[in-house]
Amino acid sequence: MKKPSEPAVSIDDLIGLGGQSARKSYYPALQRKIEELEAERNRYKWLFENAFHGIFQASVEGVIERANPALARLCGFSDQEVLEQGERLATFLEGGKAEFELIRDRLLEEGQQFLYETRIRQAQGALVDVSMNLLLRPDPDQPIIEGFIADITRRMQMQNQVLAVNEALERAVSERTAELTQLNWRLREEAAERKLAEREMARAKEVAEQANRSKDKYLAAASHDLLQPLNAARLLVSALRERDMPVYEGDLVERVHLALSGAEHLLSDLLDISKLDQNAVQPDLQTFPVSQLLRSLEAEFQSLAAEAGLEFRIRAQNLYLRSDLRLLSRVLRNLIANAIRYTEEGTVLVALRRRGDRVALEVWDTGPGIPESKREEIFQEFKQLGKTPGKRGGVGLGLAIVERIARVLGFEVELESREGVGSRFRVHVPLAGEPNEVERFESSSPAQAEFDRASVLVIDNEPEILVSMRALLEGWGCDVETLTGYDAQALETMPVPELILADYHLDDGDTGIDCIARLRDHFAQRIPAAILTADRSGETRRLFRDQGLAVLNKPVKPGKLRALISHLLEPVTPPQGT
Known part of the structure; x- marks a missing residue:
């Protein structure tokens, strides 16, 4: 080369x-x-x-x-x-x-x-x-x-140094390991004692959780059993209140009515607080017109406000909302009930105002107002301001329920108040578009609907409720038939009912939904129907909605029942051009 x-x-x-x-x-x-x-x-x-x-x-x-x-x-x-x-x-x-x-x-x-x-x-x-x-x-x-x-001489030198350091570390680790071995032996003894304590705590926690679950099951079962006789008593007392009676007897009936009403509200509030605290309430979001919400509130509170000497008004556009209808209704009902309870004279107003993509639902009153120092306290359990003379007081759970439901639905409750002037509670609900024609919702004057011999079939497995429902409905001018369940033999001589009111849980595993379906098949007509039940679970509510059935929870309020019957018996207007 x-x-x-x-x-x-x-x-x-x-x-x-x-x-x-x-x-x-x-x-x-x-x-x-x-x-x-x-x-x-x-x-x-x-x-x-x-x-x-x-x-x-x-x-x-x-x-x-x-x-x-x-x-x-x-x-x-x-x-x-x-x-x-x-x-x-x-x-x-x-x-x-x-x-x-x-x-x-x-x-x-x-x-x-x-x-x-x-x-x-x-x-x-x-x-x-x-x-x-x-x-x-x-x-x-x-x-x-x-x-x-x-x-790579330098690299090999560094490797040798690392090896030397590692050897030194291994010697130090061996020495330290000998020291730690004895310490670990002591720690194992302490760990064994701690595990024993943890097992005891776990057993205690399991017992407590089991007791809590048993309490919830017992509360649900007991509340259902309590609501049934309470519902019968409320209906019977409501039937008596609508009849002409001597002053003294009428006063006694009114006191019974107030006592039963208080028991109903307390039981319902306790059930709701228990479910909310157990995170057992999940929102069932749906789209609905605001009129669907406000009509039920109007039927429930119009006469109550009139009895208290107050004017009850609703001012709103008939927009569509996106929320849980039942939970949102409970929020407004508690706010309206509080407003009526603490207002001596003047007006309770429900107003709806559109704010961009949300709707502000407001409840105004002309009550005594809420001091600044009390505005957080009133949302706590069993906290109340001074009671208004001559009016039934609550137990201090209404606003606590409102605050918990608001968290479930993802909004806050806003409060503005001036002492001696009144208060305003406000919640913001998502807007779900609007109908082709936005009409204003107009509240109507309190009216007592009378039913001209309307034929109503009541189905319930509790004889006391059948008796009380017959007394109430016949007082409203209805012709009432009663059954404890589907009875084909009894139906042979029964005229076609114009309306069916059925309990949900019947005997032998039968349900009101099944009875309504078989009655419609028997009479070959889609008879208007509603469910009256003490079952407030989300699953049954979704089931009723899927079946297109109206629902009233027991104890049934006569005003809401009257409004529901009026709605279900309204004649259907045929479409133009048919």
């Missing part, structure tokens, strides 16, 4: 283009290529001679044919030409000829070997740690070994 120090023979001389005239005349493009090759060769030569790592070429016998200055320095020579004069690679390898033969055999088999770590012996005899990357390059005469060698 030609030495780098020998005079270079240009490519022009080799191909006969050494003359300048020939290059200019015949081969200008080739000349440019030749110049590019010359420049590339010079760059490669510069990199070879100035590389930081050692580079060499050797024959497969291990004779070094070319080497750069970096390799010469690594091997302890001042001039790379010394290496190129027949020196063998095996001479510098720590393993000598045997190590070289292993390297060569692997190169002949695989053609390359990367990151091969070994040590080479310098000319002065010192050993240097190196990393070698080796390639076997094919050649017409014989393959050539090309190698790149990097000095």
Whole structure:
């Protein structure tokens, strides 16, 4: 191989283009290529001679044919030409000829070997740690070994230092482990005692949770059993209130009515607080017109406000809302009931105002107002302001229920109040579009609907409720038939009812929904129907809605029942053009 120090023979001389005239005349493009090759060769030569790592070429016998200055320095020579004069690679390898033969055999088999770590012996005899990357390059005469060698002495020193540190750490760990073993033995004893205490706590927690679940089940079952006779008593007392009676007896009936009403409200509030505190109430979102909400509130509170000597008004546009109808209705009912309870004279107003994509539902009153210091306290359980003389007081759960339901529905209850002037409670509900024609909701004057011999079929498995429902409905002018369940034999002589009022839970697993369906099939008519039930679960509410059945929860309020019957008995106006 030609030495780098020998005079270079240009490519022009080799191909006969050494003359300048020939290059200019015949081969200008080739000349440019030749110049590019010359420049590339010079760059490669510069990199070879100035590389930081050692580079060499050797024959497969291990004779070094070319080497750069970096390799010469690594091997302890001042001039790379010394290496190129027949020196063998095996001479510098720590393993000598045997190590070289292993390297060569692997190169002949695989053609390359990367990151091969070994040590080479310098000319002065010192050993240097190196990393070698080796390639076997094919050649017409014989393959050539090309190698790149990097000095890793510093890295190996650092590794040795790390090993020494690790050994020191292992000794320290062993010593510390011996100390910790005794400490761990003591900790295991303490852990065993702690686990025993935790098991005792877990058992106590399980017992408490079981007791809580039993309490909820008992409360639900007991409340259903309590609501049934309470419903019968309320209906009977309501029937008596609508009859002409002597003053003294009438006063006694009114007191019974107030006592039963108080018991009903307390029981309903306790049930609601229990469900809300147990996170057992999940919103059932639906889209509905505001009139559907306000009509029921009007039917419930119009006469109540009149009895209290107050004016009850509703001012609203008939927009559509997106919320849980039952929960939102409960919020407004509690706010209106509070307003009537604490207002001595004046007006209770329910107003609806559109605010962008939400609707503000507001309840105004002309009561005594709420002091600034009491405005957070009134939303706590069993907290009340002073009672209004001559009016039935609550137990302090109404606004606590409002605040909890508001959290479930995702809105806040806003309060503004001026002492001696009145208060305003406000909630914001999502707007769900609007009908083709937005009409105003107008509240009507209190009226007592009379039913001209309307035929009503009442189904309930409690005889006391059937008696009380017959007394109340017949007092309103209805013709009443009663059944404790579906009775095909009794239906043979029964006229077609105009309305069916059915309890949900009947005997032998039967339900009011099943009875209504079979009665409609029997009479071959889609008779208007409603469910009267003490079951307030979300599953049954969704079931009633899917069946298209109106629902009243027991204890049934006579005013709401009267309004529902009036609505269900309204004649259906046929579409124009039919």
